[in-house]
Amino acid sequence: MSAPPRPAPAIVPRPHRLTPLSGRFTFDTGTALRVAPGAEHAAVLLRELLAPATGLPLPTHPDGRVVLALDPALTGLGTEGYGLTAGPDAVLLRAARLEGLLRGIQTLRQLLPPEALSDTPVRGTTWSVPCVQITDVPRFSWRGAMLDVARHFQPVAFLRRYVDLLALHKLNVLHLHLTDDQGWRMPVAAYPRLTEIGGLPHGGAYTRTELAGLVAHAAARGVAVVPEIEMPGHVRAALAAYPHLGNDPGRRLGVWRQWGVCDTVLGVHDEVLDFCRTVLDEVMDTFPGSHVHIGGEECPTAEWERSPAALRRAADEGLDGPKALHGWFMQRIGAHLTAAGRTPLGWTETGEDLPAGFTVLPWRDAAHGLTAARRGHDVIMAPYRSTYLDYPQSDDPGEPPGQPGGIVDLRTVHGTEPAPADWEPEAAARVLGTQAQLWTEYVPTPAHAEYLSFPRLCALAETAWSGRRDWPGFQERLHHHRVRLDTLGVPRRPPTIASGEDSS
Missing domain, CATH: 3.20.20.80 (Glycosidases)
Structure with missing residues (x-):
């Protein structure tokens, strides 16, 4: 008997293409970032957003298992598109432009347990994400909210x-x-x-x-x-x-x-x-x-x-x-x-x-x-x-x-x-x-x-x-x-x- 299909993570807004994979990737105190030139601001944002709840330092290291890759030669992703692959041993987030990395970081936050969004320290939670492959590109360039x-x-x-x-x-x-x-x-x-x-x-x-x-x-x-x-x-x-x-x-x-x-x-x-x-x-x-x-x-x-x-x-x-x-x-x-x-x-x-x-x-x-x-x-x-x-x-x-x-x-x-x-x-x-x-x-x-x-x-x-x-x-x-x-x-x-x- 074949295994039942894995449920897709509940991402809002819905990614353009999402394929669930087997396993999970776990962030811990030893998890480091490998940051491509031009992606430094994305690394700063990721640390800033995850630190309050998780306390994870996420230092930069040449062998970091979470890779933030910026490649202007990537085709089909436009200004804000990104690709995100989470495997059991590594996470790869790549985009042609910095804006794409910033969008992918928000998806990564939603893949983590909801407690990762807390603005105060959370104890006793395993900070893992389901393994997944995502290719995501927005339909429209202007997606806004007016506040009076x-x-x-x-x-x-x-x-x-x-x-x-x-x-x-x-x-x-x-x-x-x-x-x-x-x-x-x-x-x-x-x-x-x-x-x-x-x-x-x-x-x-x-x-x-x-x-x-x-x-x-x-x-x-x-x-x-x-x-x-x-x-x-x-x-x-x-x-x-x-x-x-x-x-x-x-x-x-x-x-x-x-x-x-x-x-x-x-x-x-x-x-x-x-x-x-x-x-x-x-x-x-x-x-x-x-x-x-x-x-x-x-x-x-x-x-x-x-x-x-x-x-x-x-x-x-x-x-x-x-x-x-x-x-x-x-x-x-x-x-x-x-x-x-x-x-x-x-x-x-x-x-x-x-x-x-x-x-x-x-x-x-x-x-x-x-x-x-x-x-x-x-x-x-x-x-x-x-x-x-x-x-x-x-x-x-x-x-x-x-x-x-x-x-x-x-x-x-x-x-x-x-x-x-x-x-x-x-x-x-x-x-x-x-x-x-x-x-x-x-x-x-x-x-x-x-x-x-x-x-x-x-x-x-x-x-x-x-x-x-x-x-x-x-x-x-x-x-x-x-x-x-x-x-x-x-x-x-x-x-x-x-x-x-x-x-x-």
């Missing part, structure tokens, strides 16, 4: 933890929504009142040092931090600090303490454009990545329609009217980012409302992504019906308050399709990936944010990395993966809203 820290400020320690949770699931973008009507969290030396005034409600503001440290922490894990500075709408906090940037310079406003869409927007005079460029220059100094998000959505034009200065600007620029100032404004600011070597990002509400050169995030309707792709935009799919995590996860009466008007449950997120099969190939090729959005009107604490994020981000990671639609298989693997989330302290049940404490 403008509506409710979150401490930088939580942002670092959130990055760690993203990296575990091979999500590679933290989109940080830093400004809105209700708060301004990004320090700008040239405009200190932005945080002195605009950062007061619902929390506070970050320092440049904190944000630079977050960027470095994320980069070490292969996660890019993409800043978002809203304009020309969603700017009430900025106008509370600097009223002359608005359309009524004599008006005095407070930071908005309501939720929804505020009707106050930036003016379109030269001083406003100078302000935006100065702010974005400081943003680019702090966030060195390739993309900068400048919002662009939900911009009422009523103020422009009655502002003499805005009407003059529209006439001088030969525009059809004040409504066209939105596209004009976005083109001007986008060109500033492009000239600095960055790619401007913006929310699209129709697929046709942002200038050429923008990478767009369709959020109202997935069909707008097709429209944008056909116009030549690169697209990151973010439709609210399947990626907005501020909506309740179920209709259970115990769910905390969330956005009204719908439910985004786990299966809905799992069913997100960034590049639908009925799109023509040229349009589908424009899709960089997808991301989830966690707006925080109803999310005052880190524990609440984690409860809403997981396990729904597990489902998004599965979709963005592997593209598999095996719902029963995902459920089975998630059942095992939930133990890992428990070890990490991610709440299973809604936190107590008043205190932010987990009620489980």
Whole structure:
């Protein structure tokens, strides 16, 4: 009688190809790393991630049994792909790029017992992994999560933890929504009142040092931090600090303490454009990545329609009217980012409302992504019906308050399709990936944010990395993966809203 097939390890997201092998490899105090040139950062990360629970030193040695190999000549793995082979006597992790090694390290963590994810020492556990052969390549290059820290400020320690949770699931973008009507969290030396005034409600503001440290922490894990500075709408906090940037310079406003869409927007005079460029220059100094998000959505034009200065600007620029100032404004600011070597990002509400050169995030309707792709935009799919995590996860009466008007449950997120099969190939090729959005009107604490994020981000990671639609298989693997989330302290049940404490 033949032996029964060995069960595949419960890895989330599902690897592209995984073959269970016989036996196990055990890490012990004598286990050393053999590190190829260029792989040193991966070795540092592996030690950093495993040390708290295991205490394993994992020194570097020419004869180390855990091999981190970096070979640019490897074909078929791309930027983030990796190969992982664990045998009884050795582990080989190889990739063409450092990013691939970082993804493979997260898989190796999931192969270890769940206790390996603990941030405190664990005694009496054998640190072994099942023997396995994995070849893994992501489906999409952009696999992200947006976290709104403008509506409710979150401490930088939580942002670092959130990055760690993203990296575990091979999500590679933290989109940080830093400004809105209700708060301004990004320090700008040239405009200190932005945080002195605009950062007061619902929390506070970050320092440049904190944000630079977050960027470095994320980069070490292969996660890019993409800043978002809203304009020309969603700017009430900025106008509370600097009223002359608005359309009524004599008006005095407070930071908005309501939720929804505020009707106050930036003016379109030269001083406003100078302000935006100065702010974005400081943003680019702090966030060195390739993309900068400048919002662009939900911009009422009523103020422009009655502002003499805005009407003059529209006439001088030969525009059809004040409504066209939105596209004009976005083109001007986008060109500033492009000239600095960055790619401007913006929310699209129709697929046709942002200038050429923008990478767009369709959020109202997935069909707008097709429209944008056909116009030549690169697209990151973010439709609210399947990626907005501020909506309740179920209709259970115990769910905390969330956005009204719908439910985004786990299966809905799992069913997100960034590049639908009925799109023509040229349009589908424009899709960089997808991301989830966690707006925080109803999310005052880190524990609440984690409860809403997981396990729904597990489902998004599965979709963005592997593209598999095996719902029963995902459920089975998630059942095992939930133990890992428990070890990490991610709440299973809604936190107590008043205190932010987990009620489980």
